[in-house]
Amino acid sequence: MEKILEVKDLHISFHTFAGEVKAIRGVNFDLYKGETLAIVGESGSGKSVTTKSIMRLLPEHNSEIKGGQILFEGKDLAKASEKEMQKIRGKDISMIFQDPMTSLNPTMTVGKQIMEPLLKHQKLSKAEAKQRAIELLKLVGIPKPEIRFKQYPHQFSGGMRQRVVIAIALACNPKILIADEPTTALDVTIQAQILDLMKDLQKKIDTSIIFITHDLGVVANVADRVAVMYGGRIVEIGTVDEIFYNPKHPYTWGLISSMPSLDTKDDELYAIPGSPPDLLEPPKGDAFAPRNEYALKIDLEKQPPMFKVSDTHYAATWLLHPDAPKVEPPEAVKKRMQQFKANSTSPKKEGN
Incomplete structure (x- = not known):
């Protein structure tokens, strides 16, 4: 299988009033084309910090990549400028966050929010971007997409809002989709629907997924491989069958x-x-x-x-x-x- 991402000996620290927090201490993993890699561990193990560093979304005022490489298609994102990252975020690498309500702008219709990355990265006309946005709403299982396109986030349920967030993340057919505990804020029934949706979408768009969770039960249903994190390090990595059996x-x-x-x-x-x-x-x-x-x-x-x-x-x-x-x-x-x-x-x- 072809590697799309390589994380090599990654070290990340946060500078706080109490001192230097060594949050990530030598993390190594690869991501292959078309696979789902789950990163699992307790809160504070370093899962989200690791993946946010791939997108370079860590706070600039107190975080620092102390060492290591994040190689995406041969380019080291750890050393990339903010201008370079703006071209990659949303286009080549997208992220789904935990709480869909805080991920969406309450003052904009969901249609406009899906159109944004299409207009910025795909250079589509407004008419083309609107048509693509409606197609994406339909793809993620939102009924009556033409009507829903004109509505605002508060008019959607939690599960439907998460579907909208997924549609935005998928707008530019990213090569890597990072899902940061995307079902945590949802009830169990809706969780299952979102997980089934993500599995179905991966088959259709052939993207690579990094799935972050503290729930091994979720891992069993979605992952090809599992990396177990503890104390800022990966302590075990293997196929889903190897980790469970x-x-x-x-x-x-x-x-x-x-x-x-x-x-x-x-x-x-x-x-x-x-x-x-x-x-x-x-x-x-x-x-x-x-x-x-x-x-x-x-x-x-x-x-x-x-x-x-x-x-x-x-x-x-x-x-x-x-x-x-x-x-x-x-x-x-x-x-x-x-x-x-x-x-x-x-x-x-x-x-x-």
């Missing part, structure tokens, strides 16, 4: 254990003990060690490298070192893996 990092075990299922009783839901690390003073060893019941002595002293599990599966845990004791995943993880296998041949089908 053969997870290797104790943090991934914790995320899988905490996924509710139809069989889960009220008193059974697992929560990972402890709190995320303070990135004002990042630990010198494995950031997850204080919360990891399987931590080894070396975890407190030295950051583990990425150990190869397969050609597509890597995990940063000392438990994969040849000299480490053999540790089996906890029973809660094994139970969830058995449920995946019982429900489908692939976790991607479990929610369908």
Whole structure:
């Protein structure tokens, strides 16, 4: 598969009154044409910071890319000027944010908002842009698009507003679509509709998607590959089947254990003990060690490298070192893996 994006040894800091927050500490991943890569982890793990840095949308007054590269079609976006980024944003790389209401201008009709990127990047006439905007509203499943084109955001439900945001993001047929927890503000039924819409649209427009979420259940339904983030680093990456059926990092075990299922009783839901690390003073060893019941002595002293599990599966845990004791995943993880296998041949089908 052809790579469309390469993130290499990315380091990002925020300068605050309390000191330098080392939010991203050596992130590496690739994105291939036509695939969906999910980035998953708790709040504060660095998911949104990583992807906003791709769009260069981090606040200029206190954020800094300290090192690394963001290579898009061979161009390093980490060093691109604001003028260069304005040509890329919306045209080649688009983003869908969490809350559709704050993403839309309440004083403009949705039609005009969809037309904006078409007029700016595609150089269409107003008549052509209007026709394309109506087509996009229809594509994202909004009924009576000719009427809806003239309406304002407050006249749409939350789910319909998110469809409008997706239409705007897709207006210029971007090569990369970044979806930053696009279903968080929506109820469960509407979440499922938006996820189905995104899967359907990807087949139609053949774009690459980076999908950010804290919900592994969502990942199972939409992703081809999964990157698990913790403490500003990627701690495990692999295909969706590898992450669900053969997870290797104790943090991934914790995320899988905490996924509710139809069989889960009220008193059974697992929560990972402890709190995320303070990135004002990042630990010198494995950031997850204080919360990891399987931590080894070396975890407190030295950051583990990425150990190869397969050609597509890597995990940063000392438990994969040849000299480490053999540790089996906890029973809660094994139970969830058995449920995946019982429900489908692939976790991607479990929610369908």
